[in-house]
Amino acid sequence: MNQMLPRILPAPDGKPLPPEDTADAFRAFARDLADGRRPWTTGEADFLAGLFDQLAPNWDTTQATGRDDPVRDALARGGPFPHGPCLEVGSGTGQFTRLLATAFPTVVSIDLSEQMLRQAARRSPARVRADASALPIADGSLAAVAAIDMLLFPSETARVLAPEGVLLWINQLGQDGPLYLPAHDAAAALPGHWQITEAAAGWGSWAVLRRTPGISEVRQHRNVLRAAGRRTVQRRI
Numbered sequence: 052m053n054q055m056l057p058r059i060l061p062a063p064d065g066k067p068l069p070p071e072d073t074a075d076a077f078r079a080f081a082r083d084l085a086d087g088r089r090p091w092t093t094g095e096a097d098f099l100a101g102l103f104d105q106l107a108p109n110w111d112t113t114q115a116t117g118r119d120d121p122v123r124d125a126l127a128r129g130g131p132f133p134h135g136p137c138l139e140v141g142s143g144t145g146q147f148t149r150l151l152a153t154a155f156p157t158v159v160s161i162d163l164s165e166q167m168l169r170q171a172a173r174r175s176p177a178r179v180r181a182d183a184s185a186l187p188i189a190d191g192s193l194a195a196v197a198a199i200d201m202l203l204f205p206s207e208t209a210r211v212l213a214p215e216g217v218l219l220w221i222n223q224l225g226q227d228g229p230l231y232l233p234a235h236d237a238a239a240a241l242p243g244h245w246q247i248t249e250a251a252a253g254w255g256s257w258a259v260l261r262r263t264p265g266i267s268e269v270r271q272h273r274n275v276l277r278a279a280g281r282r283t284v285q286r287r288i
């Protein structure tokens with residue numbers, strides 16, 4: 052069952068709002084990409100890598116919110132989390148890597164932008180330049196994928212997560228953020244069935260998405276149990 056937790060971290064004054072027209076265009080792009088209504092091409096990857104390479108030197112001082120409420124609240128109330136490695140996709144300058152490392156034994160940071168990854172050198176010990184649309188990660192090998200102000204690549208995310216793995220879906224400015232996608236839309240875009248725990252925190256929002264068995268899997272599981280029950284009864288007779 053989905054769960055909307057009450058807010059406990061208030062939204063302070065002075066929320067930084069991105070220019071509305073640019074934010075609208077990015078949100079539409081993020082939504083269409085997640086829904087599969089538009090493809091991810093090398094053109095888009097090159098454009099974003101170039102854009103974030105340019106922004107990297109001043110990211111922490113001019114673009115970052117300087118707040119960690121949504122990530123902190125997600126880690127405090129969104130668990131329990133499975134034990135195992137966490138992949139931080141679109142990790143940027145690594146502002147949240149250390150915080151993620153308080154909940155997971157290993158955090159690997161992946162970003163398209165070499166310059167963003169360079170800025171993360173002192174914060175993230177494991178950095179890889181890669182595209183989240185084609186992750187260099189084995190199937191089912193991760194306890195968590197953390198996507199903080201990042202685009203959603205549904206099939207890759209579902210592929211690399213272990214069956215009990217979780218997606219931490221975090222928007223630092225909530226619905227005002229340029230890459231905002233409601234948690235329900237993210238769950239609908241992911242293959243399979245996902246349960247959502249979410250809350251608003253500070254200026255933003257967070258959601259933890261967990262895979263749940265769909266109706267067909269539940270039926271299959273029931274049939275296995277029934278068959279096992281029949282075998283036990285036959286053996287007793």
Ligand SMILES: C[S@@+](CC[C@H](N)C(=O)[O-])C[C@H]1O[C@@H](n2cnc3c(N)ncnc32)[C@H](O)[C@@H]1O
Nearest residue numbers: 103141142143162163164167182183184199200
């Ligand atoms: C808005 S920034 C957020 C950075 C960081 N998560 C934070 O909250 O400070 C988005 C980051 O995602 C990266 N990015 C965008 N598309 C990507 C992709 N397909 N694969 C990997 N990284 C990507 C960008 O280079 C950028 O560093």
